[in-house]
Amino acid sequence: MIKGKVVIITGASSGIGEATARLLARKGAKVVLGARREDKLKSIAEEIGKEGGQAVYQVLDVTRQSDNDDIVTFAKTSFGGVDAIFLNAGLMPSSPVSALKTDEWHKMVDVNIKGVLNGVAAVLPTFIEQKSGHLIATSSVAGLKAYPNSAVYGGTKWFLRDFMEVLRMESAMEGTNIRTATIYPAAINTELLDTITDKQVSEAMHGLYAKFGISPDRIADVVAFALDLPEDTTVNEFTVGPANQPW
Numbered sequence: 001m002i003k004g005k006v007v008i009i010t011g012a013s014s015g016i017g018e019a020t021a022r023l024l025a026r027k028g029a030k031v032v033l034g035a036r037r038e039d040k041l042k043s044i045a046e047e048i049g050k051e052g053g054q055a056v057y058q059v060l061d062v063t064r065q066s067d068n069d070d071i072v073t074f075a076k077t078s079f080g081g082v083d084a085i086f087l088n089a090g091l092m093p094s095s096p097v098s099a100l101k102t103d104e105w106h107k108m109v110d111v112n113i114k115g116v117l118n119g120v121a122a123v124l125p126t127f128i129e130q131k132s133g134h135l136i137a138t139s140s141v142a143g144l145k146a147y148p149n150s151a152v153y154g155g156t157k158w159f160l161r162d163f164m165e166v167l168r169m170e171s172a173m174e175g176t177n178i179r180t181a182t183i184y185p186a187a188i189n190t191e192l193l194d195t196i197t198d199k200q201v202s203e204a205m206h207g208l209y210a211k212f213g214i215s216p217d218r219i220a221d222v223v224a225f226a227l228d229l230p231e232d233t234t235v236n237e238f239t240v241g242p243a244n245q246p247w
């Protein structure tokens with residue numbers, strides 16, 4: 001059941017996070033939006049409110065542990081608890097390794113890996129104590145296969161596959177009933193390509209997305225499906241993409 005669930009969404013200011021926030025709110029969830037761009041969060045939350053949904057927002061930089069801790073506290077004070085977190089914030093400045101864009105490598109590690117760890121560390125004590133909770137993360141098809149120009153981005157997303165699966169196994173062994181779902185999207189039309197600074201890679205990716213890209217609403221549907229499952233069931237992996245993309 002989605003109705004009434006309190007769901008924190010990171011990276012809620014655009015793309016997949018925004019689409020998921022809007023859909024879950026329409027289905028009766030109480031959504032807590034986090035990202036860095038406050039103007040975007042504010043207008044999305046206001047629009048959700050106008051449509052009769054319940055949404056609050058807080059500025060969040062996932063690379064800061066304190067911001068992650070604060071948004072969990074904010075969810076509890078706003079809505080009385082936390083049932084799920086969608087660990088979705090991420091960036092993809094793809095480039096060949098030989099270009100040595102080391103600042104971008106480190107940024108991807110900070111947001112795509114450490115940002116998720118920070119979110120998990122913030123919410124897990126609550127989930128353990130209440131013996132329930134749902135952790136949903138956005139990996140990528142680049143977390144399942146190797147792609148040229150995606151050595152570091154793909155590496156951050158492969159990390160999620162291992163981490164989320166071990167988390168699921170340990171929770172089952174520890175009897176805390178924490179569920180996980182890792183989503184592996186292919187080409188989804190969002191602002192993600194804006195983070196690519198390598199001209200050639202940017203052009204190639206824009207061409208690919210123009211040909212194949214589908215709406216982030218499709219990923220929102222998957223998150224909603226995962227959240228809707230009965231408490232005794234986990235579907236822990238979803239590979240989702242355009243039907244006509246060979247990816």
Ligand SMILES: NC(=O)c1ccc[n+]([C@@H]2O[C@H](COP(=O)([O-])OP(=O)(O)OC[C@H]3O[C@@H](n4cnc5c(N)ncnc54)[C@H](OP(=O)(O)O)[C@@H]3O)[C@@H](O)[C@H]2O)c1
Nearest residue numbers: 011013015016035036037061062089090140188190191192
């Ligand atoms: N689009 C695709 O084809 C695709 C495919 C596979 C996987 N993914 C994954 O899907 C996730 C969502 O991306 P998207 O496609 O929806 O792209 P997007 O529209 O660019 O959304 C990325 C979101 O992450 C947020 N973000 C970035 N850095 C952050 C930080 N330090 N702290 C908090 N929030 C941060 C951004 O918000 P602010 O800038 O406001 O902070 C934004 O809301 C990412 O993890 C991405 O790797 C996307």
